Amino acid sequence: MPFKLHRGDLHWLCVIGVMLVCLALKNEWDWLATYPENWILPLSDWLNAIMNWIVKYFGWFFLGISWLLEWPIKAVRFALNSLPWSVTTFLFCVVAWAASGWKLAGFTLFSMLYMLVIGYWSESMNTLSLVAISVPLAILVGFAFGVWGFFSDRAERAIMPMLDVLQTVPSFAYLLPILMLFGFGTVVGLIASVLYSFPPMVRNTIVGLRGVSPEVIESGLMSGATPGQLFWQVRVPSSLRQLLLGVNQATMASLSMVIIASIIGGTADIGWEVLSTIRRAEFGESLLAGMVIALMAMVIDRITAGLAARSGDYDPEDKTFAQKHRSWIIAVLGAVLLFVLSQIIGALNEWPRAWEYSPARPMNDSLTYLVVNFRDQIETIKKLAFFFVMLPAKIGLQGAVSPFTWGFELMLAHKIAYAAGMAALAGWAAYRGSVRSGITILIFAILIYFGLTEVPWPAVMLICAVAGWKIGGRVLGIGTALGLGFIVVTGIWPEAMLSVYLCGIAVLISFFAGTAIGIWAAHNDAVSAIVRPFNDTLQTMPLFVLLIPFVMVFKIGEFTALLAIIAYAIVPAIRYAEHGLRSLPANVIEAATMIGATNRQMLWQVKIPLALPVMMLGLNQTIMYGIAMLVIAALVGTNGLEQIVYIGLSDGDFGVGITAGIGMAIIAIITDRMTHAWSRRRQEELGLNLG
Amino acid sequence: MKTPINNHSEVKLSCRNVWKVYGAKPEQFFGGSEGKAPDAGKHADDIHAANHIVANADVSFDVHVGEIFVIMGLSGSGKSTIVRCLSRLVEPTAGEILLDGEDLLKKSDAELIDIRRHKMGMVFQSFGLMPHLNVIDNIAFPLKLQGVDEAKCYEQAARVIELVGLEGRESNFPKELSGGQQQRVGIARSLAVEPDVWFLDEPFSALDPLIRKQMQDEFLRIQSKLHKSIVFITHDFQEALRIADRMAIMRDGAVVQIGRPIDLILNPADDYVREFTQDVPWERILRAEDILDAETALTEGQERVAQGTLVEPILPRLAQSNAGVIVEAADGSVLGVATARGLVRALAGGCAAPSVAQEV
Numbered sequence A: 001m002p003f004k005l006h007r008g009d010l011h012w013l014c015v016i017g018v019m020l021v022c023l024a025l026k027n028e029w030d031w032l033a034t035y036p037e038n039w040i041l042p043l044s045d046w047l048n049a050i051m052n053w054i055v056k057y058f059g060w061f062f063l064g065i066s067w068l069l070e071w072p073i074k075a076v077r078f079a080l081n082s083l084p085w086s087v088t089t090f091l092f093c094v095v096a097w098a099a100s101g102w103k104l105a106g107f108t109l110f111s112m113l114y115m116l117v118i119g120y121w122s123e124s125m126n127t128l129s130l131v132a133i134s135v136p137l138a139i140l141v142g143f144a145f146g147v148w149g150f151f152s153d154r155a156e157r158a159i160m161p162m163l164d165v166l167q168t169v170p171s172f173a174y175l176l177p178i179l180m181l182f183g184f185g186t187v188v189g190l191i192a193s194v195l196y197s198f199p200p201m202v203r204n205t206i207v208g209l210r211g212v213s214p215e216v217i218e219s220g221l222m223s224g225a226t227p228g229q230l231f232w233q234v235r236v237p238s239s240l241r242q243l244l245l246g247v248n249q250a251t252m253a254s255l256s257m258v259i260i261a262s263i264i265g266g267t268a269d270i271g272w273e274v275l276s277t278i279r280r281a282e283f284g285e286s287l288l289a290g291m292v293i294a295l296m297a298m299v300i301d302r303i304t305a306g307l308a309a310r311s312g313d314y315d316p317e318d319k320t321f322a323q324k325h326r327s328w329i330i331a332v333l334g335a336v337l338l339f340v341l342s343q344i345i346g347a348l349n350e351w352p353r354a355w356e357y358s359p360a361r362p363m364n365d366s367l368t369y370l371v372v373n374f375r376d377q378i379e380t381i382k383k384l385a386f387f388f389v390m391l392p393a394k395i396g397l398q399g400a401v402s403p404f405t406w407g408f409e410l411m412l413a414h415k416i417a418y419a420a421g422m423a424a425l426a427g428w429a430a431y432r433g434s435v436r437s438g439i440t441i442l443i444f445a446i447l448i449y450f451g452l453t454e455v456p457w458p459a460v461m462l463i464c465a466v467a468g469w470k471i472g473g474r475v476l477g478i479g480t481a482l483g484l485g486f487i488v489v490t491g492i493w494p495e496a497m498l499s500v501y502l503c504g505i506a507v508l509i510s511f512f513a514g515t516a517i518g519i520w521a522a523h524n525d526a527v528s529a530i531v532r533p534f535n536d537t538l539q540t541m542p543l544f545v546l547l548i549p550f551v552m553v554f555k556i557g558e559f560t561a562l563l564a565i566i567a568y569a570i571v572p573a574i575r576y577a578e579h580g581l582r583s584l585p586a587n588v589i590e591a592a593t594m595i596g597a598t599n600r601q602m603l604w605q606v607k608i609p610l611a612l613p614v615m616m617l618g619l620n621q622t623i624m625y626g627i628a629m630l631v632i633a634a635l636v637g638t639n640g641l642e643q644i645v646y647i648g649l650s651d652g653d654f655g656v657g658i659t660a661g662i663g664m665a666i667i668a669i670i671t672d673r674m675t676h677a678w679s680r681r682r683q684e685e686l687g688l689n690l691g
Numbered sequence B: 001m002k003t004p005i006n007n008h009s010e011v012k013l014s015c016r017n018v019w020k021v022y023g024a025k026p027e028q029f030f031g032g033s034e035g036k037a038p039d040a041g042k043h044a045d046d047i048h049a050a051n052h053i054v055a056n057a058d059v060s061f062d063v064h065v066g067e068i069f070v071i072m073g074l075s076g077s078g079k080s081t082i083v084r085c086l087s088r089l090v091e092p093t094a095g096e097i098l099l100d101g102e103d104l105l106k107k108s109d110a111e112l113i114d115i116r117r118h119k120m121g122m123v124f125q126s127f128g129l130m131p132h133l134n135v136i137d138n139i140a141f142p143l144k145l146q147g148v149d150e151a152k153c154y155e156q157a158a159r160v161i162e163l164v165g166l167e168g169r170e171s172n173f174p175k176e177l178s179g180g181q182q183q184r185v186g187i188a189r190s191l192a193v194e195p196d197v198w199f200l201d202e203p204f205s206a207l208d209p210l211i212r213k214q215m216q217d218e219f220l221r222i223q224s225k226l227h228k229s230i231v232f233i234t235h236d237f238q239e240a241l242r243i244a245d246r247m248a249i250m251r252d253g254a255v256v257q258i259g260r261p262i263d264l265i266l267n268p269a270d271d272y273v274r275e276f277t278q279d280v281p282w283e284r285i286l287r288a289e290d291i292l293d294a295e296t297a298l299t300e301g302q303e304r305v306a307q308g309t310l311v312e313p314i315l316p317r318l319a320q321s322n323a324g325v326i327v328e329a330a331d332g333s334v335l336g337v338a339t340a341r342g343l344v345r346a347l348a349g350g351c352a353a354p355s356v357a358q359e360v
C-alpha cells in the first residue's frame, strides 16, 4: 500500500503531539500531573447531605418497607430451617429430575449431602431463603418493566440506561445507600439482590416479546384475539423460552448478590461464612464453604436452564392425569412420606453431628506445607510478574527499570535505542500494514515508557475522546469526554487509572490467552470438550469463591487480584473466539481451500479477520467480566476505585463510595460502547450480521 | 376443476380506491378525498416525492361469492399490504373496503374482532403457527378464543384436520412437521371457524416445487367442497394460472390489469403483464370456448367437445378440417364452433372470448 496520510491519521498525529507536550510540561505545570485539590467538586459531600436529608425525612417510609419485607424472609427462613433435611433434599432432587433428568437429580443429591456432611446446612438454607424471596420479586419487577419497555419506545429509552447503570455500578456501591435507607438486616441483601437481578429479566422480556414473528401475531389477530388474549395467549407463550432464560439469569444474579451482600454481616449465611473465614485466614474452611456456594450456583443454574430448554419439548397430549402430573404427585407423596418417617427416625430430621466431617484441618496443614516448601518459587513468580509486567504498566519503563528490578540502570543509550526501535517498528507497520496500526504502536510505546499512571490526565482524556469519536461517532466522543471529565473533577482520577491499569493488564492477558485457547478449541474437538466444563463452572461460580484459591497461595495483594480477574475474564475470550471461528460461513472456507490457502494462511488471512467482530464482542465481555471481578478483588487489597468503593462501604461514607462507584460504571460503559461500536462497524464492513 | 364464474353472482368483498402510504404523515395527502384522486399515478408520484412509501395506490376490485381471486405481482408490489388492508391488519390510509356491503373501516375494534372470529380466515406464507401449541390446539385456537366449549372445539378441529388430511398428527408440535404439513395446519386453522372470506398470502411460496403442486391440488379440492370467497396472493404466475378464476396483476402498489387468466394472456394491458404471459404455453391454457368462430356455421354430425376442454387435445382435429368442433355447455346447449381460424384470431389478440373484464 502506498504511504498516504489521511485526515484521520493527521488527527492522531496531533493527539500524539499533545501527549508528548503534556509529558514534557508536566514537571513545569503541576496541574498537568495531578488535578489540583482545590478544583475538585465536593460531590461526595453533597451526596452525603442529600442522603442524610432523605434519611431524616423519609427514613420512616423505607424502614416501613423494610419491616414489611422482613416477614416473608423470616417465614421462608423458618420453613427451610425447620423442614427435615430429608424432605428438602428430596424436593430439590425431584425438581432437578423434572427439569433435566436423572443426572442433575444425582448431582443435586450429592450437593445437598455435601452441605450436610460439611456442616453448612443452616447457612445454606439461610442463603437459599433470601434467593427464594428475591427471585420472584426480581422476575415480577423485571417482567413488568420489560412489558412496559416493549409497548412504549419512550419507556424503553428511559429504562435501558437505568439497567446499564444498575448492572455496571459496582455491587458494593449500592449496598451502602440501601443499608442507610432500609436499616441493618437481611432486607439489605434482599433489596440489593432484587436491584441487581431484575435487569436481565427486563432485557430478556423485551428481546423475547420482540422476537415473536409478526405472522404469529397476525395469525393471533386473525383468530379474533382481543388485546388481552393476544398478549397472554400469543405473545407470552411464544416467547417463553427467552423469558425462562431471563429467569435463569436473574436467579444467578440474585444468588451472587445475596452472597456479596453478606459482607455487611449479620446474615448467618454461607457468604458470611466464606468472608469471615478468609478474613481469619482459615483457608481450608473458606474453600469448603466456597464449594457450597459453587455447588448451589451450579444446581440452581442447571435447574433453571433445564426448565428453559424444556419449554420447547412437549409431551404428547393423550396422557392420563397421573402421567401428566407425575412429578407433582411424586413430590407431594414423597415429601409427606419422608416427613412422617423423619418424625419417627430422628436422623432423617436433623443430620446427626456424628455424621459430619470437615477436612478443613488437613487442608490447612497441606496448604501450609505447600506454601512453606515452595516459598521461593511462589516469591519468584510474584516478583517476575511484578517487575516485568505490572510495574512497567503502572509507572512505565522509565520508573520500573532499575538495577534492583531489571538488573540495570536505564541509560541514555537504552532510551535512544528504545525510541529508535519503537519508531522503526511503527514506521514498518505503517508501511506494510496500515498507518493506523503504526500510530497505535506509537501510542502504546509512549504509554509503556512513561506508565499509565504517569501520563498527564488531559492527554489520556484526549486519547480516549478521540478514540471514541473515531470509533463510534461524535456522540460517543463527547460522551467519553464528559464521562472522564466527571472522573477528573470529582478527584478520583488517580484511583481510576490504578483500576484501569490492573484491569487492563488482566483483560489483555485474558483476551490473548483466551483467544489462543479458543482458536485451539475451534480446531480440535477434544480440547473443546475439555475446556467447556471449565468455562461453565467458572462462569456460574460466584465471584467471591474465585478469590479463595489465589489468596491461599499468593496472599493478599495486587498479584492475587490480577490472577483472580484473569481466571474469570478469560472465559468469554475463549468462548467467543471458538464460537466466532466455528460459525464462519462454510462457503468462504471452501473457496479459500480451493484457492489453495495453507492452514496458516487460512487461519491468519481468512478465518481470524472474518471472526474478528465476534472476537471483539468477546473482548467486550472480557472487559465487563474483568470489571465485575475487579470490584470483588478489592477484598484482597487493590488500590483503585474499587478500593474506594469498598472503603466507602466499610466506613459508611455514602458519598465517597457512590462517587467512586459511578466512576467505575462510567469506565465500564465507555469501554462497552467503544468495543460494541467497533464490532458493529466491522460487521457492516464485512456484511455480517451477528446481532 | 374450476367452477365457471358467474359475473352476475353477488359481490362478497369490495375494495374501492384503497391507498396505503407509509411515512411521517401519510394522512396529509388525502384531505377527505376518500382516495379518489383524478390521476392516481401522478398522485402516487407526488407522495413518493414527499419521502413517503406508497405500498398501495388506488386499488379497486371486487371479489364475488365463491370465487378464487388471485393477486399476482413481483415481490414488493404491495400484495401483502393490500390483503392486510382487506382484513384490517393494516389500516388503509384512504379508500373503502366493503364486506357484504358494509364498510369494514368504520367498524369498531369489538366489531372487527367479531368479524374476524366468524367471517374471515387467513393463511400466512411462513405459516404463523403458535410454537407452543400442538396441531390440534393450534387449529382449535381461534375457537377457544371465542370461548366455545372444549369438546366442541376439538370436535370441529378434528373435522378440519380430516379435511386437510392431517389425521394422526394431532399431538405433534409445529417444529416436528414438514413445511407442507405445517401449512396444512395453517389452512385447517383458518377454516376452523368456517369463514366466508378466505385470505391466503403466498401460502405455498415457502414450499418445494413438488409439494407446492400437491398443495395447489389439495387447495382446489378443498375449495370445490367449501366454495369460499377467496383472495389468494402469489408471485408465481404459473400458480395463478392454475387456480385463479380471475386475477389482478400489481406493480408498485397499483393494479395494472384485472381479468380471467386467459384475458391477460390474450390481451395483456402492457409490457409488464406481457413479461409474465409471454412464455405461457397457450395450448394448455386456452379452452375450446375461447376460440369460437362466429363465421363458421354448425354442421350436423360434427364432433362435439364439452365446455372447458383444453385446446391441446383438439389441435389435431382442428388441423385436419376447417369445419372445427362444436363446443357444448354442461346442459347440452351449443355454445358455438371452435375452429383453427378462431384459434389464430385469439392468439393474434382479436380475442374471441365472450367477455373481457377490463375494470382498470
Ligand SMILES: Nc1ncnc2c1ncn2[C@@H]1O[C@H](COP(=O)(O)OP(=O)(O)O)[C@@H](O)[C@H]1O
Pocket: B022, B023, B053, B054, B055, B073, B074, B075, B076, B077, B078, B079, B080, B081, B082
Ligand atoms: N410497515 C412498513 N413500513 C414501511 N414500508 C412498508 C411497510 N410494509 C410494507 N412496506 C413497503 O410497502 C411495499 C409493499 O410491500 P408488500 O405489500 O409486503 O409487498 P409484497 O407482499 O408484494 O412483496 C414495499 O416496498 C415495502 O417496503
Ligand SMILES: [Mg+2]
Pocket: B079, B080, B081, B202
Ligand atoms: Mg408479501
